[in-house]
Amino acid sequence: MKTIRKLLTIVTCFFASLHVSGQAESPLITYASGLTSVVGIINAGDERLFVVNQRGIIHIVNSGGTVSPQPFLDIRDRVVYGGERGLLGLTFHPQYKTNGYFFVNYIGKGDSTRISRFKVSVSNPNQADPLSELKIMTIAQPYSNHNGGDLSFGPDGYLYIGLGDGGSGGDPGNRSQNPKQLLGKMLRVDVDNGNPYSIPATNPFYGSSTVLPEIWALGLRNPWRFSFDRLTGDLWIADVGQNAIEEVNFQPAASKGGENYGWRCYEGNNAYNSTGCDPNNIFSFPVYAYPQNDECSVTGGYVYRGSAGSPYYGKYFFADYCSDRIWTLNKVGNNWIKEDFGRFTGNNFSTFGQDVNGQLYIAGLNSGKIYRLNLQTTAIRKIENQSDVKIIHVPFSQTIRIESVGNDNRMKNISIFDVNGMRYYENYIRENYFEFNTGQLSQGIYFVRVTMNGRSQVQKVVLK
Numbered sequence: 001m002k003t004i005r006k007l008l009t010i011v012t013c014f015f016a017s018l019h020v021s022g023q024a025e026s027p028l029i030t031y032a033s034g035l036t037s038v039v040g041i042i043n044a045g046d047e048r049l050f051v052v053n054q055r056g057i058i059h060i061v062n063s064g065g066t067v068s069p070q071p072f073l074d075i076r077d078r079v080v081y082g083g084e085r086g087l088l089g090l091t092f093h094p095q096y097k098t099n100g101y102f103f104v105n106y107i108g109k110g111d112s113t114r115i116s117r118f119k120v121s122v123s124n125p126n127q128a129d130p131l132s133e134l135k136i137m138t139i140a141q142p143y144s145n146h147n148g149g150d151l152s153f154g155p156d157g158y159l160y161i162g163l164g165d166g167g168s169g170g171d172p173g174n175r176s177q178n179p180k181q182l183l184g185k186m187l188r189v190d191v192d193n194g195n196p197y198s199i200p201a202t203n204p205f206y207g208s209s210t211v212l213p214e215i216w217a218l219g220l221r222n223p224w225r226f227s228f229d230r231l232t233g234d235l236w237i238a239d240v241g242q243n244a245i246e247e248v249n250f251q252p253a254a255s256k257g258g259e260n261y262g263w264r265c266y267e268g269n270n271a272y273n274s275t276g277c278d279p280n281n282i283f284s285f286p287v288y289a290y291p292q293n294d295e296c297s298v299t300g301g302y303v304y305r306g307s308a309g310s311p312y313y314g315k316y317f318f319a320d321y322c323s324d325r326i327w328t329l330n331k332v333g334n335n336w337i338k339e340d341f342g343r344f345t346g347n348n349f350s351t352f353g354q355d356v357n358g359q360l361y362i363a364g365l366n367s368g369k370i371y372r373l374n375l376q377t378t379a380i381r382k383i384e385n386q387s388d389v390k391i392i393h394v395p396f397s398q399t400i401r402i403e404s405v406g407n408d409n410r411m412k413n414i415s416i417f418d419v420n421g422m423r424y425y426e427n428y429i430r431e432n433y434f435e436f437n438t439g440q441l442s443q444g445i446y447f448v449r450v451t452m453n454g455r456s457q458v459q460k461v462v463l464k
Helices: 002-019
Strands: 028-032 038-043 049-053 057-061 087-092 101-108 112-120 128-140 151-153 159-162 186-189 215-217 223-228 235-239 245-251 288-291 298-303 316-320 325-332 335-343 349-354 360-364 369-373 389-393 399-404 412-418 423-429 433-437 444-452 455-463
Touching: 038 087, 038 360, 049 087, 057 087, 087 151, 101 128, 101 151, 151 223, 159 223, 223 298, 223 349, 235 298, 245 298, 245 316, 288 335, 298 349, 298 360, 316 349, 316 360, 325 423, 412 433, 423 433
Parallel strands: 038 349
Antiparallel strands: 028 369, 038 049, 049 057, 087 101, 101 112, 112 128, 151 159, 159 186, 186 215, 223 235, 235 245, 245 288, 298 316, 316 325, 325 335, 349 360, 360 369, 389 399, 399 433, 412 423, 412 444, 444 455
16 A cells, blocks of 8 residues: 555646646758758767768768768769769668668669668778779669668667669569569578578578568569668558559568568558469458548658657557658557657658667658657646546545546547566556556656656656
8 A cells, every 4th residue: 555655646637737838849850951852860879860862972060960971872873863862871780880881772774672781881881982882683674663772680680671662653574472572572582691691590481482582571563761660670661552552561570581562462451452362361461551632652761669668669659751750659458549640741741760778869851850759758738628637545445547637539648668678558548537457566766657648757666
């Protein structure tokens, strides 16, 4: 009862603070400006951000947001730029600090995708050697669009490469479903062995005579940004739709690969062109899909793993290029919950980024700005006619009940998590009350969080 009384006092103060109005902090903070054609923001394990210019340049943005005048790499002489072509992806080797290797994905002469390795200068950590290029893969592109372009090392140390279906519209060559073509796939290769790479023995089609062994997953249309959750290893893939549906796919870290995400048979959850397609039970459907109303092109992001006390900890961020809307997505029970982060017009959000500390960034292709997402704000906007909140300790129990006087039907998110971000309780309600039981929590430090109208407040709780 002593623990419950102490928690009750803290929670009472916490909810009482909801009625204090104040100036809410901006959800986007300008970090760098004056940039052009930004399609990638990557860190190399230190405080710098490496910014990919689609024309064929990689810039360094130093801590504090200043852009170095000297490019890290300039390969405009070999990049074909225009439309969806150009320098499209960058990732650093997991042992970059010792070997100096980084990898890029660009469209080269002949409109082919080039996956190449470069090396940083031995004398200048802010300068790469443009003559150090080692070509890893060259993949012919039949059209100029749907190139994918992202690449990243997974937690397993292998290089993952996202490729679009080769372009035009509707995948006329049925390349995404063709197991003998690399286009429309997620690839997984070992760049630390072989010449210039080898196939991991754990790839789902290793040794197959009917499926190319580089393939990790099939059925993608134009995966514009994928990422791994730096804590769990889960893989998130945002796949741009054809004319109707944008989608987000999720592959748990325990997956052995081989998923088929459905394109061209399906666009999102809807049948698109089922000619020659397998039954729908062989496909992995998106965890979230949205219609192209004023939206048009999904931009994939990251799961936020920065500050454990943030109300956004553990949530996946993504955006739409046309509407400039940003959302979060996370799983509660068996349901995937999407929440609005805001709409920020005039940007055309092209890519997210993650720094060494897990803080998130987003770039506006039109605005030329890189923003830092303010994910630590604790302000909750004052709501007109907001009802009072009563907190009741149910006698002779470990239950705490929060009640709103009146018919308060605004969506509320209530959660309890520890200092490592492990969530012990979460609930979404529209009712004017909720209850939770603290008897299942062991001693330690916890955070109680409430989110309403896109704003959150967090309060530390110590259970003894």
